[in-house]
Amino acid sequence: MREDINITEVARKAGVSIATVSRVFNNNGPVKESTRKKIEQVIKETGYRPNILARELAEKKTHLIGVITHSILGEGLPNSIKGITHVIEEKGYNLLIGNTDGQIEKEQKHFEIFQSKRVEGVLFMTRHFTQEHRDVIEALPFPVVVLLQPTEDEKISYVAFDEYRFAQEATRYLLDKGHEDFVFIGGPETSANSLRREQGFKNALTSAGYSLDKERIIHEDYSIEAGYEATKRLVKEGVPFTAMIIANDGMAIGAINALQDSGYSIPRDVSIIGLDDTALAKASRPSLTAIHYSYQDLGKEGANLLLDKIESGNVDFSYKVLPYELKKRGSTEERY
């Protein structure tokens, strides 16, 4: 482990002033070839790297983007991060990650830390976007783009999926196939997006002239086990149904397994659509018909929007709703 070295030290070793070292390292201003060589030599020998903190302090630019997220598990966030880094690293920015585990105090705390770190912008993911968030964000000295949630506000830009609409479309797809008895398994009620999916589901049914019993709407925690148990319960209680719309594919896999364990055949007896399409969907037997959307694009679009705000000082409100696609697979199509 070498010692950290600074520009003064390099200048001393090369017998020049720091200004000249700076000129060489940043390749601006004229330097005699011989002194350039000598300085480059010293830089190589010492492994000198300029202290970016000092540079950034002077330039008032940190080239730092923060991401605040409620969860780093699952397929969503890693893909988003991949999309984000792809965009920002190209422009010389680095990524700082703050994980909140869904706790609102931690969200607040990370905004403060990031402000102190002088990040130039933040991409913010949360399960629920509230008035409190709006107030906090508007008081921040850097732009924020919200991911995954419409801000319902003409001020804070966002990039999101149309959760309501794709849930509606998935439901209509099964309605069109003649199904009448539906079950919806959603995520926790604290998830705004799970509620939007539920609304889309309900709307599709009611506008098709059906009414809903309470027992047909269930909330679970997104886990495979929860999907399994909930479905087992439905079977045991004798609730009649031939179609399931399930908020994520983990729970959908659980449902498939539960039904098969109970002697049902899929899709002959029950058709299932997952509103989420991860590796699990393709792995299961039958494979899961699912709504597909790209978290990587979410990250990319969010990062582009944010960089635009940072670099051109654009404070205008804008938003982007990303596309989705219904991937038809074995859980709805006979012999697919």
Place this chain on the structure above:
Amino acid sequence: MREDINITEVARKAGVSIATVSRVFNNNGPVKESTRKKIEQVIKETGYRPNILARELAEKKTHLIGVITHSILGEGLPNSIKGITHVIEEKGYNLLIGNTDGQIEKEQKHFEIFQSKRVEGVLFMTRHFTQEHRDVIEALPFPVVVLLQPTEDEKISYVAFDEYRFAQEATRYLLDKGHEDFVFIGGPETSANSLRREQGFKNALTSAGYSLDKERIIHEDYSIEAGYEATKRLVKEGVPFTAMIIANDGMAIGAINALQDSGYSIPRDVSIIGLDDTALAKASRPSLTAIHYSYQDLGKEGANLLLDKIESGNVDFSYKVLPYELKKRGSTEERY
């Protein structure tokens, strides 16, 4: 969006000197209650947060930990990051992420960027640990802990799993059950850990007195599809086997599906063990017997080791090999 404000401005508004503001904000040194109140008032009104760059420049501490990783996808990294942040955020450190996509030039580049950013230490994940890495790391002015790879060196500390041994143990488990005809599906040959698993597999067989044909060892890209196709090929070619050891659970799921599609029953006709246990393993039917190990613990242990080096200046070599467990499930046990 508010303006960024600095300590001088706060001092001016409160009619005091910057030293007093500093004392109030950092709660050190004595300050009269009335002036404290006034300063706190101004801080609240202005939303002032100290510029950490300046502080860190003065203190020569950044509280920044870098993670350099070859992939941010899959279950491994997110879990590692969760473990890492859990440890470091408690001590006031933040996480900077650098993704290399497995490209060696990017690894080098990120080490340089991180050095410039004056990170206080780096957790380094790579597919293959080479002499070149050793040289780079030893010239760095901050400690590095390697994750996932033994450094085979008494200098660079690491935390890893015992890939060789658990592959060996998995193989022995099926040997003990009487299997004689094995197939091994590994990851890409550029992955040192995949090779270690392969060695463990081979050793178990040869030390039990069996020899290996080449065709029984296959390398694929870890995807479900690749596992499926490779297995279909084996069946088609009529290679006889009753046991499979597969490097990750994605390919194992592919294998299960391929065998079932070909009319085989698992585990009656073929037993399968995955050397990796993600959500997929429990979701499949039959569920997958797999070697389980914790990436979250990997992150935690790595972070602890690194923080120890950072905070107590401990440069001694040390390493940690994490435990694993064979989770027996349906792909090896009849009616499990």
Place this chain on the structure above:
DNA sequence: CTGTTAGCGCGTTCAC
């Protein structure tokens, strides 16, 4: 209790 001042390491004038 409170203010003044010297660095922290760098980029950037402005002279020479």
Place this chain on the structure above:
DNA sequence: GTGAACGCGCTAACAG
């Protein structure tokens, strides 16, 4: 071509 000196915002040491 090159160097001296200032400023970025803050902490810490010292003075009062």
